[in-house]
Amino acid sequence: MTGYAPAEAARRSGFSLDTLRYYEKIGLLADVERTAGGQRVFTDDDLGWLVLFRCLRDTGMPIAQMRRYAQLAREGEHTVDERRELLRRHAEQVEEQMRLLQRQYDHLREKIRFYERLPGR
Amino acid sequence: MTGYAPAEAARRSGFSLDTLRYYEKIGLLADVERTAGGQRVFTDDDLGWLVLFRCLRDTGMPIAQMRRYAQLAREGEHTVDERRELLRRHAEQVEEQMRLLQRQYDHLREKIRFYERLPGR
């Protein structure tokens, strides 16, 4: 029964304390356990969710969509198809994002080459 | 002497009219020509800048830095070294961004594989 204090959860997940509270407030992270006194105790499961949120956030998924995913997961087994499809559609968008980024990176490198070939240094 | 009306410039650059005006207002795009009556006329040169801004924006450069670059370019030849370095530093950040995106994309694909391997469909 591992439990992490807020500061520890923040350190492990890379999110700030405020962000963890925010994620709970908007219903991304649900039912975070509390001590008798009301202080949060994060479980390994919570940490797992945070790792996923980081992945989705870093790949540009809007919070509303992450919330939808989390919501579906909470509804149980019968939503697995929808969850899988949601992730697949997102993955496609990430692929598009990567292609665009690569393309613009190539432009950028060419622009830099232009500067490097400039006469007089 | 090609000149483009605002709507045409927007179409060609992919930026909205409002964004074009905004870019001029904040000093990204300087000295856009006008008709006698005050309406903007975009040149091929302006369009070139817009293509660059799109590249930089799509690769995540903040507007303040784009403005700095544009400022340097306007100051003349003696800023080429600084401009090149600015672009190089940015390119490095884009590389880092691409690595992160790839890493998180891999996580995402693995998560999707998890769903695909799920027993019972």
Add this chain to the structure above:
DNA sequence: CTCCAACCTGGAGTGCGCTCCAGGTCAAGG
């Protein structure tokens, strides 16, 4: 038991990059 760093809440504030609006002006086709 005391202390104090870490935690709590609700709500306001921030930064970014646009986007929209009202109320007027311009200019090209008919």
Add this chain to the structure above:
DNA sequence: CCTTGACCTGGAGCGCACTCCAGGTTGGAG
């Protein structure tokens, strides 16, 4: 000339994802 759609300005507003704050509570070390 007249119409009308594209354009102008200054400034307010928006959506997102946090981030910060005040004022109070908790809980483990000593």
